[in-house]
Amino acid sequence: MELLLIHQNHPGQFRDLTPALERRGHRLLGLGATPRAGVPRLHYDWRAPALPAGLADPLLEANLRRAARVQERCLQLREQGYRPDAVIGHSGWGELLYLRDIWPEAVLIAYPELYASPLLLGYGFDADLGEPSHALRAQWRRGNLMGLAAVADADACIVPTRFARDTFPPHLRGRFQVLHEGIALPAPATGPISLRLEGGPTLTKGDPVITVASRNLEPLRGFRSVLRALPAVLAARPDARAVIVGGTDSGYGAPSSHPDGHKGELLALLGHQLPLERVHFLPPLPHRELLALFRLSAAHVHLSYPYALSWSMLEAMACGALVVGSDNPPLDEVIQHGHNGLLVPFNEPDRLAEVLLAVLADPPAFAAMAAAGRATVAARYEVNRAAEAFEALILSLRLLP
Numbered sequence: 308m309e310l311l312l313i314h315q316n317h318p319g320q321f322r323d324l325t326p327a328l329e330r331r332g333h334r335l336l337g338l339g340a341t342p343r344a345g346v347p348r349l350h351y352d353w354r355a356p357a358l359p360a361g362l363a364d365p366l367l368e369a370n371l372r373r374a375a376r377v378q379e380r381c382l383q384l385r386e387q388g389y390r391p392d393a394v395i396g397h398s399g400w401g402e403l404l405y406l407r408d409i410w411p412e413a414v415l416i417a418y419p420e421l422y423a424s425p426l427l428l429g430y431g432f433d434a435d436l437g438e439p440s441h442a443l444r445a446q447w448r449r450g451n452l453m454g455l456a457a458v459a460d461a462d463a464c465i466v467p468t469r470f471a472r473d474t475f476p477p478h479l480r481g482r483f484q485v486l487h488e489g490i491a492l493p494a495p496a497t498g499p500i501s502l503r504l505e506g507g508p509t510l511t512k513g514d515p516v517i518t519v520a521s522r523n524l525e526p527l528r529g530f531r532s533v534l535r536a537l538p539a540v541l542a543a544r545p546d547a548r549a550v551i552v553g554g555t556d557s558g559y560g561a562p563s564s565h566p567d568g569h570k571g572e573l574l575a576l577l578g579h580q581l582p583l584e585r586v587h588f589l590p591p592l593p594h595r596e597l598l599a600l601f602r603l604s605a606a607h608v609h610l611s612y613p614y615a616l617s618w619s620m621l622e623a624m625a626c627g628a629l630v631v632g633s634d635n636p637p638l639d640e641v642i643q644h645g646h647n648g649l650l651v652p653f654n655e656p657d658r659l660a661e662v663l664l665a666v667l668a669d670p671p672a673f674a675a676m677a678a679a680g681r682a683t684v685a686a687r688y689e690v691n692r693a694a695e696a697f698e699a700l701i702l703s704l705r706l707l708p
Contacts, residue, residue: 396418624677646676
């Protein structure tokens, strides 16, 4: 089949799915917003627009303009004779808005990801947050418009978790397929596992190393709870280290007023309680180095608001790391406490510290649990299985009258 994958930051969620579908004999074309070195794809002309003052919602206006740029590029493709059998795209930025009219014969599959609500950004969940303003609630309502338009036009909608499906209004949930896009399962390590930290020590498998990894160090991914738990853990275990990987941008949630972002804000409050020579903050790592870090981790902490399921957590499990996650959706769709990982309450850093100390005290006792975590990812999230499921879905939709 001829498949068109659209994502403003292509490949985005389709990073591993694209080559897996190609291995199954399909021809894939990627379309994204900006050229990226080493990523074979087309791109549409996009620059952040200079918008007039006084707009009710600049983001909505930008998404409408993005939709128009994608429309222009896809019309060019159609004029060149391109006829995809199916179009799969992330609908959050408006990229799918006009595609039904351009290729009405193609199967159109939308990836709306989530339906915005206060809970997703921690309101009513994170003990540090108060109530959202009416202006913020209105912004989320407008932010859902592109996803709703895609749900109305698409032949099917896909989301990676049951939780993501259930963020949408009940009368729309029947339009959705719960289908994770899959990750490439890292090969088992051969030989000694080690990673040298720039300007620091060389870590090896068996060291008491606690790891954390997120695109950005932000409250949504539990950064506050992690930093509050670490003083007790590192005081009780003078041989332990924490390696925290992530950027300092605001990420998905509200930005920090501190010039160094949430990391700077939390260190200003808690840094005096931490032995900072044993807390290693690293920027986002090359993928190979990140996997090496996961392979030597004694305990990988992944806390999150009820939000999108993180690839990094699945990759940590696939590398054999024992994941200590927060006891809430969508993590609890993956981790069965005591079987393939451990779950703790998001808002209880003291409990997180207790669990981490128990793991560091007796790593062999948790080895079977970590192995079960890898088996879970292999059985449910491995990308070749996902590619087969995507193919079956597209074929079934093509057969419908």
